[in-house]
Amino acid sequence: DQQVKQNSPSLSVQEGRISILNCDYTNSMFDYFLWYKKYPAEGPTFLISISSIKDKNEDGRFTVFLNKSAKHLSLHIVPSQPGDSAVYFCAAMGGNQFYFGTGTSLTVIP
């Protein structure tokens, strides 16, 4: 039972444009959400997070939006850079449970 879903396995974006990565969850008990970035042969690296009491959190080029009613969050990267090319995982926490999505592979084309 996949409680955190990323329905787009891959995404290609031109350098300088906006990248939007989406994530859906099913468990209303989740109250904290995170995005991780993963390069090949490395462990995931924490990128940005958001608490369920907020609907937006911004850190430089990265912004995470949370829509609790839709159980949906998204990561916006603007402007996208070639170094952003990686696999992005969303994760959800709540009640000592922690679940990862399946990942979206982002390719930023120079």
Next chain:
Amino acid sequence: EAEVAQSPRYKITEKSQAVAFWCDPISGHATLYWYRQILGQGPELLVQFQDESVVDDSQLPKDRFSAERLKGVDSTLKIQPAELGDSAMYLCASSLGPNNEQFFGPGTRLTVL
């Protein structure tokens, strides 16, 4: 900057052999996690420790997998005997507590032949 250390980075073994992975979490992190990531999927939690105690091992195949964190610091994950389907990336992560961000090590890539 403090990091989670894992070794080995790569391991190739034949099926039915025993393998062991080691993880050293960030100093002061009480919670330690072992994940398995199969290519194209998200990390799947195998076991979670709080200090030296296991708090969640519901997804750990206990007939062949074992994990320990005897002194509440570093941890070992063992597979015996290894099977072809065990080929995956094994990731270790640590956090200050169960509700804090997790920091991941570089992982161990296991290939079972």
